[in-house]
Amino acid sequence: MAIFPVPILSRGFVDRDEASRLDPRRVIHLRRSSRARYVLLSGEALAARGESGLEFVGAEEALARSFDVDAAYYLGTAQETPYFAIDLTDTFGTDANRAYPEAQIGGFRWCALVAFGNLWPELDAALATEALAICNAWRQQRFCEKCGEPLRVLESGWIAVCSRGHPTYPRTDAAVIMAIFDDADRVLLAQNARWPGTRHSILAGFVEAGEPLEKAVRREVAEEVGIEVGAVEYFGSQPWPFPRSLMLGFFGHTSQSEVDIVADHREIARAGFYTRQEVIAAARAGEITLPRRTSIAAAMLTHWLGSGDSAGNPAGDSAGSATGGVTGGLEAASAEEIMSLFSW
Ligand SMILES: [Zn+2]
Secondary structure (H helix, E strand, O other): OOOOOOOHHHOOOOEOOHHHHOOHHHHHHHHOOOOOEEEEEEOOEEEEOHHHOEOOEEHHHHHHOOOOHHHOEEEEEEOOEEEEEEEOHHHHOOHHHHOOOEEEEOOEEEEEHHHHOOOOOHHHHHHHHHHHHHHHHHHHOOEOOOOOOEOEEOOOOOOEEOOOOOEEOOOOEEEEEEEEEOOOOOEEEEEEOOOOOOEOEOEEEEOOOOOOHHHHHHHHHHHHHOOOOOOEEEEEEEEEOOOOEEEEEEEEEOOOOHHHOOOOOOOEEEEEEEOHHHHHHHHHOOOOEEEEOOOHHHHHHHHHHOOEOOOOOEOOOOOOOOOOOOOOOOOOOOHHHHHHOEEO
16 A cells, blocks of 8 residues: 655644543633644634744733633644634634735734744644644534534534534535556646636545545546546545645546547536646746645645656556655655745
C-alpha cells in the first residue's frame, strides 16, 4: 500500500477528550482555568498573527473583553492545554471574510485559514479547522430536524437538543475529490465554469445519499467530463469547513484520453490531460492557476508532481498503481518550487 502525504489541515493532533466533554462541570472548570486558550472566530476568519500562527487569548483576557466564555466550544487538549473556540461573529461581523486574506478589526488581525493554514504550526491549523467546523455547524443547524423546535447547544458544544430532548450532532458533508490518470500517467485537470480566470483543479463532488465513495468518484467524473474511471485508490482525507465538508481524496485510473472528454459545460468549462512537464510549464507561464496550497488537491498534485522523472515519466515501478511511484522527483523543479506554483 502506498504511503501518501497527510494533507495540511489534517496534520496537527488535538485530543478531543470525550471524557471531559461528557462532564459539564469539568468543562466549566476548564473554561476558566489559567491554562485555557481561546481560538477566536468572526465569520470564517480567525484571530491570528499573520503567517506565524493563531492569536490565542487566555480566559482572563477573554473575560476582561466580555467575550462569552460560557458559550465557547471545547476543542480538546494538546500539550496539556485545553483549547476552546468562541464565535465572535455577532461582535465583529463578517467583514473579515470580505477582506481576504486578512483584515484588522477591533484590535485583532483576522486571517483566512485557506490563505495561512499551510504557514501556521500544524496544531494551529488543526485547531483553526476544528473551530471553524464547529462554529459553522451551529450557525447553520439551528432547528431540530425531527420536530423543528429551536436547538440549544449543550456544555461542550458537540451536541444540541430541542425542547423535546431530541439530540442533534454537528453535521459533516462527505465530498470526493479525485486525481484521474490516463495510461501515460497524465493527470486530468478541469476548469469549473464558475471559476474566474485560469484556475484549474482536479474534479470533485458531493457524495449522494446511499452512495459508496468509489461509485461517487466514478459518477462525478462521468457526469462532468464523460470519462470512465476504473481502479480507484484512497489517498487520504481533509476537513474543509466551508461550511462543513470532509474531502475524501482518491487517485483513479482511466484508459480513455482527450478524445473521450465531453465537458458538461454546466459545471465544467474545459478539461484535459496534462503531463507533469505540461502542468509545471503551464503554471509557470500563468496559463493555468493551480489550487490553493492548503487544499487536499494541492497535496495530491504535489505528490504526483514529485513522483516522476524530468521527462514526465512515472518513477519506479508504477505497474498496478493508479499513481505511479513515490520515489524520484522532477529534476527541473524542486519540491519548494512545485509548492510555489500553487495559489496562496
Ligand atoms: Zn426535536
